[in-house]
Amino acid sequence: KEYYDRLVSKVRSLEMEISEGRISGEHASRAVNLLRTELAEVRKEIEEQKTFVPVAKMHLKSDATTFEPGPERRLLIMASKVRIVGWDKPEVKCVLDKTVLTAGDEPVEEHIEQMRVIYESRSAENEIGKTAEALEAEEEAFLTSPEGKNLDEKARAWRRRLLEERKKWQGIYRPVQGRTIDVVSVNGLSHKEGNRQITLEVSSKNGEGSMSSHWQRHATLTVYVPACEAIVVQGGLGGLDIESVESALIVRGDGDRDYHGQFRVKGLKGPLTVDRLPLQTIDGVSGDANVTMTTYLGNSGTRHANDTRTSYVYPPEQYTYKNIEGDFRGWFVRADLELANIGGSIDVVNEYGETKLTVENPLPSAAHRLITHGGQITLQLDDKALGDLPLLAVSECGTVRLGFDDRSFEDVSWTSNMFHDELRGWRGFERKAPNAERDSFFERFERVSQVLSGEDRTPGLDLVARGGLIEINRTK
16 A cells, blocks of 8 residues: 555656656656556555455345336436346346345344335426426416516526526436336435444454444345336436446436446447446447536545644546547546547546547547646547647647647647636647638637637637646557
8 A cells, every 4th residue: 555655646746747848748658657557556456455354244135126117218217326237128127136234133124125126107307307498487477476576676586596507407307307207216225214324343453443334224226128218317326337228328426425336338329418426437329428527526535644634535536438429528527537439529628637538530520629727638649530620739837748740730829818808828739720721810819718618619629728738649
């Protein structure tokens, strides 16, 4: 563990050297790859040397439930730890693997029986909300009522703001709102349903130890599904595994986060929308993919030493997204993100994390962007990946580096007013589209504002770092 911590310190020192441009791109790449290999080996060694200490007794049981889905084949699954597997049978099968922890010889039958799958075919307005049209109609009816007519302009503006926030929050569920839906939930895991916490303590001979609280009841839900129009998952922060599913998939993370949990989507035939869930892997999506994680979901802690308290977060996890046939949109506060083989447009904001994009096939003629505030953007390009697409890579106060000699990339730098007369300066490199007419003097200035605000713009690949590093290399 001490060796691992030293390696992490080396990584951070190297990141500082890279951002300040004190080492070459080739040397930095070799050093980073070497350190990552060492870190992976040390993590593996730590895992292998761990010793399982059975503090509590574990009692296991599985139950299965089968039902015929509704004709519209829309499914809402509410579970903390869920696995969804596509199959060729017409029914939906739910398998609930139950675990009960006990510190002694207390009876477990009641705990086991309390955990069960509940299936209902109904409206799910309480869980997924109403359509925007229904909400607007309700608001209009209220405002024309005697009570609504007595509201002043300030109160009306306050109601409008709340309504817009509600519409935005519930908008993710638009494909399944206002309709009957098959609802699958797990009973018996909340405190009001009888679940309780027990304290587990481990002590070693030299006086060190740990004490923690855990829920007594745990459950993993596996759902086997036929082809569906839409599947919604609420929960998933205990673990999410999607495999070979044919459906539109909507996921909103909720519940207690398991920092050792696995979260992946593999082989999805349909579009993907994920919000507030640390999705580690996407491999194979036939539609568009949209991932939003603006709350940092990594582990954190507080350290006490020498009369000093330090609140800190662990380094971000690795997120690998590849083989997405449609557009990809991602918004992260901090992620270690790798993208490859994206078939549609690319729109990524990774505010303080590292983004690596590998482009081996020609990008479609569309507006693509990668943005970071204080992180790093690495672009690996095949010789013909850009085609006729222009590229702009600029930073305010970071480093922009080309790892190859290509005079079609021109040095650029300018200062201009943007965003309500803020004076901003940008510099970096630009590659114009072959045979393109000369841009107007102000077009480049306006484009950075358009990129940062997400406005419509002409096709091109735009890399923008407010501070941090942008590095562009050829794929070898």
